[in-house]
Amino acid sequence: MGEQHDEVRYGEWVAVRRHGSVAELVLDRPKAMNAVSSEMARCIATACAALSEDRDARVVVLTSSHERAFCVGADLKERNSLTDAELVRHRPGSRAAYTGVLELPMPTIAAVHGYALGGGYELALSCDVIVADPTAVVGLPEVSVGVIPGGGGTQLLPRRVGAARAAELIFSARRVPAEEARELGLVDRLTGEGEDRTEALELARRMAANSPVGLRAAKRALRLGHGLDLKAGLEVEDAAWRTVAFSGDRAEGVAAFNEKRTPDWPGE
Numbered sequence: 001m002g003e004q005h006d007e008v009r010y011g012e013w014v015a016v017r018r019h020g021s022v023a024e025l026v027l028d029r030p031k032a033m034n035a036v037s038s039e040m041a042r043c044i045a046t047a048c049a050a051l052s053e054d055r056d057a058r059v060v061v062l063t064s065s066h067e068r069a070f071c072v073g074a075d076l077k078e079r080n081s082l083t084d085a086e087l088v089r090h091r092p093g094s095r096a097a098y099t100g101v102l103e104l105p106m107p108t109i110a111a112v113h114g115y116a117l118g119g120g121y122e123l124a125l126s127c128d129v130i131v132a133d134p135t136a137v138v139g140l141p142e143v144s145v146g147v148i149p150g151g152g153g154t155q156l157l158p159r160r161v162g163a164a165r166a167a168e169l170i171f172s173a174r175r176v177p178a179e180e181a182r183e184l185g186l187v188d189r190l191t192g193e194g195e196d197r198t199e200a201l202e203l204a205r206r207m208a209a210n211s212p213v214g215l216r217a218a219k220r221a222l223r224l225g226h227g228l229d230l231k232a233g234l235e236v237e238d239a240a241w242r243t244v245a246f247s248g249d250r251a252e253g254v255a256a257f258n259e260k261r262t263p264d265w266p267g268e
Contacts, residue, residue: 023051061110064111107219108132114137248267
């Protein structure tokens with residue numbers, strides 16, 4: 001993976017580690033199985049804001065330091081201690097964590113093992129690709145505790161697996177094991193046990209070898225064009241194309257191809 005730089009901490013429970021042009025965003029609250037408290041949500045949002053401004057980060061991999069869980073979702077112990085007024089005040093901060101991951105401008109990969117439930121699975125859904133190992137169990141069980149998926153699940157899951165399948169999964173609140181999750185499209189790639197992080201970082205390395213300008217423009221076109229009619233989507237694509245057509249990356253990419261060498265991307 002190349003040189004790993006010293007990690008940067010965002011509060012007690014979130015870290016960013018650098019592997020060359022790949023940034024690893026680590027959920028690191030192992031004693032609570034990475035349950036997302038208000039403070040942890042704030043730290044995720046702050047880390048994502050910093051990553052969004054980091055032009056050297058070409059791909060982000062979202063990982064967990066807990067051996068048996070990716071993230072079990074919202075911190076229900078904290079939620080139960082909040083008054084209604086406090087819950088309302090905490091809501092924008094909670095949303096900011098999920099939208100922070102969702103709106104990262106570079107490609108994102110979630111490396112999932114063990115439980116990825118509720119808000120934990122919504123963090124994975126906020127990524128572009130989900131890599132999982134055989135221990136993964138995913139799902140959106142919020143209606144079983146009297147709420148709904150509130151970290152983007154009702155919107156992101158149908159975009160991934162279709163409206164009817166998303167409805168069945170959300171209304172039943174069922175937990176889906178790794179093999180079925182792969183069959184249903186809830187995750188994209190299954191690895192050997194314990195290999196989710198390694199394979200996600202390797203996939204990120206391969207992505208990061210490509211033009212950073214191209215990667216961000218392609219993600220923008222994919223995200224903005226989704227759900228539009230074809231004509232409108234092609235206009236989104238054309239606008240993204242125009243941002244790269246006269247870039248330094250395009251000039252370097254063409255020159256490297258013609259000279260049969262590896263590109264040295266200027267990233268602009």
